[in-house]
Amino acid sequence: MSEQTPYIIGADIGTSSAKTIGLGLQNGAVVGVFQQAYATRYPQPGYAEQDPLLLLDAVKKGIREVVSRAGRPPAAISFSSAMHSIMAVDGSGQALTPLILWADNRSEPQALALRDTEAGKRLYRQTGTPVHAMSPLCKLRWMREQQPELFARATMFPGIKEYIIHHFFGRYYSDHSIASATGLFDIAGLRWSREALDYAGITAAQLPEPVPTTFRLPPLLPAVAAELGIPANTPFIIGGSDGCLAQLGSRALDPGHATITIGTSGAVRMASSRPQTDAHGRLFTYLLTDDVYITGGATNNGGALLQWLVRDFLRMPLTALQPLVEEALQTDTGPLLCLPYLLGERAPIWNSHATAAFVGIQPGHTAAHFMRALLEGICFTLLSIRRALTETAGPVRRISVSGGFTATPGWIQLLADIFGQEMTLDQQADASALGAIVLAANVLQLPFETGEGTVATVFPPDKGKYEGYQQKYRRFLRLYEAVKEI
Numbered sequence: 001m002s003e004q005t006p007y008i009i010g011a012d013i014g015t016s017s018a019k020t021i022g023l024g025l026q027n028g029a030v031v032g033v034f035q036q037a038y039a040t041r042y043p044q045p046g047y048a049e050q051d052p053l054l055l056l057d058a059v060k061k062g063i064r065e066v067v068s069r070a071g072r073p074p075a076a077i078s079f080s081s082a083m084h085s086i087m088a089v090d091g092s093g094q095a096l097t098p099l100i101l102w103a104d105n106r107s108e109p110q111a112l113a114l115r116d117t118e119a120g121k122r123l124y125r126q127t128g129t130p131v132h133a134m135s136p137l138c139k140l141r142w143m144r145e146q147q148p149e150l151f152a153r154a155t156m157f158p159g160i161k162e163y164i165i166h167h168f169f170g171r172y173y174s175d176h177s178i179a180s181a182t183g184l185f186d187i188a189g190l191r192w193s194r195e196a197l198d199y200a201g202i203t204a205a206q207l208p209e210p211v212p213t214t215f216r217l218p219p220l221l222p223a224v225a226a227e228l229g230i231p232a233n234t235p236f237i238i239g240g241s242d243g244c245l246a247q248l249g250s251r252a253l254d255p256g257h258a259t260i261t262i263g264t265s266g267a268v269r270m271a272s273s274r275p276q277t278d279a280h281g282r283l284f285t286y287l288l289t290d291d292v293y294i295t296g297g298a299t300n301n302g303g304a305l306l307q308w309l310v311r312d313f314l315r316m317p318l319t320a321l322q323p324l325v326e327e328a329l330q331t332d333t334g335p336l337l338c339l340p341y342l343l344g345e346r347a348p349i350w351n352s353h354a355t356a357a358f359v360g361i362q363p364g365h366t367a368a369h370f371m372r373a374l375l376e377g378i379c380f381t382l383l384s385i386r387r388a389l390t391e392t393a394g395p396v397r398r399i400s401v402s403g404g405f406t407a408t409p410g411w412i413q414l415l416a417d418i419f420g421q422e423m424t425l426d427q428q429a430d431a432s433a434l435g436a437i438v439l440a441a442n443v444l445q446l447p448f449e450t451g452e453g454t455v456a457t458v459f460p461p462d463k464g465k466y467e468g469y470q471q472k473y474r475r476f477l478r479l480y481e482a483v484k485e486i
Helices: 052-070 108-115 118-127 136-146 148-153 160-169 194-200 222-228 242-249 303-313 318-328 367-393 409-419 431-444 463-483
Strands: 007-013 017-024 030-037 076-081 173-175 209-211 236-241 257-262 266-272 284-289 292-299 337-339 357-359 398-402 423-425 457-459
Touching: 007 052, 007 160, 007 431, 017 052, 017 431, 030 052, 052 160, 052 222, 076 160, 076 242, 076 431, 108 118, 108 136, 118 194, 136 148, 136 194, 160 173, 160 236, 173 236, 236 242, 236 284, 236 431, 242 257, 242 266, 242 284, 242 292, 242 431, 257 367, 257 431, 266 367, 292 367, 303 318, 303 367, 318 367, 318 409, 337 367, 337 463, 357 463, 367 409, 367 463, 398 409, 409 423, 409 457, 409 463
Parallel strands: 007 076, 076 236, 173 209, 257 398, 398 423
Antiparallel strands: 007 017, 017 030, 257 266, 266 292, 284 292, 337 357, 423 457
């Protein structure tokens, strides 16, 4: 590729790492890729926190590294970010709390008290966000009740993306996509919900200014521009949430085209031209743009479970993870079943108190059998989300897959066999970062080839295995109902 070919950077602020990708405009060729991991702290049961400065540094380093590898500034930069995080900051922008993540369940009592009330049901219909401990709405209520002095000192309650934007540009902005996942945003009126604000005990002035995902941010602060090695007037598009942008990056905006992403967590999603709220409150509806809604459900328990099994349960080095997964994919678990709710669960059961279980253990079961049962349990959870999505938004005719699990073709095949439906892997790049790049190109009217001419990899289901998995899936559903009260 010519050194003069312009490129766009997509910066994805994930749960476990920041991934930064630069793609050329002419053919989508990779200019540079950088990924930096960071740790999550679990200081007590139900808590999940991160140091926001580590995430800020990871994003800055990612941009700086890709620019260095390209040898020239980008035509634009756009952000993708994980959802549902919240923190308190003071008037100078200093953090008063750690970053509280989506996996944090400390506000479960507040969520349970609100969820089935008329107010809770109204807030779900208005915001599109199920009432659950993941929600910043419930986290703020918890903070107000449990840390009143700290809560009173806070002048702003940003998520991680808004915190980074403030550091870069000196202003707090929240894109409509991230805002629609807070439980605080009216997705029809495109403003902070008065009823939600009253419940949380804050004002709209204590939340970032909501703007469309297509919003062009102001010039970089000079010191940040110098640190990143780019001009201060480099175009920055605010972008959206990782889930919604994965839909765009997977080119899955047509009716009936669902996506499945498995990274640290997992999700099943589908696009619609109108909000689709579920009568049972099982699914979310978030905004991609102001006329494209993404409906679906997320599981807390994705790739994080594999690391737990290897590192914490089996006490093996993480280098053993991939070989064990490969061995597990060649293993028959027999009657062994796994409820994979290690981190509680979101869709479709919305039970923060749910716990993981292995049932049907026999003397011959090895580490590979436990890993296989865990992989199947994750897939069964995603299947239950897809069924709720079908009931709410219509039939799923095609599924595209993305996320870290796509590096293991056998896992994609397992998903196809359990769903009884083919899985399509369209590209190897991170779908969320790619979606951010596509969005920026559209906003700035830059011609960008997304690689639509490339050949997708299709994983057709094994119908014989599908029938067997249907029986096992029914046992999986019965198992949860049998043990959920214990």
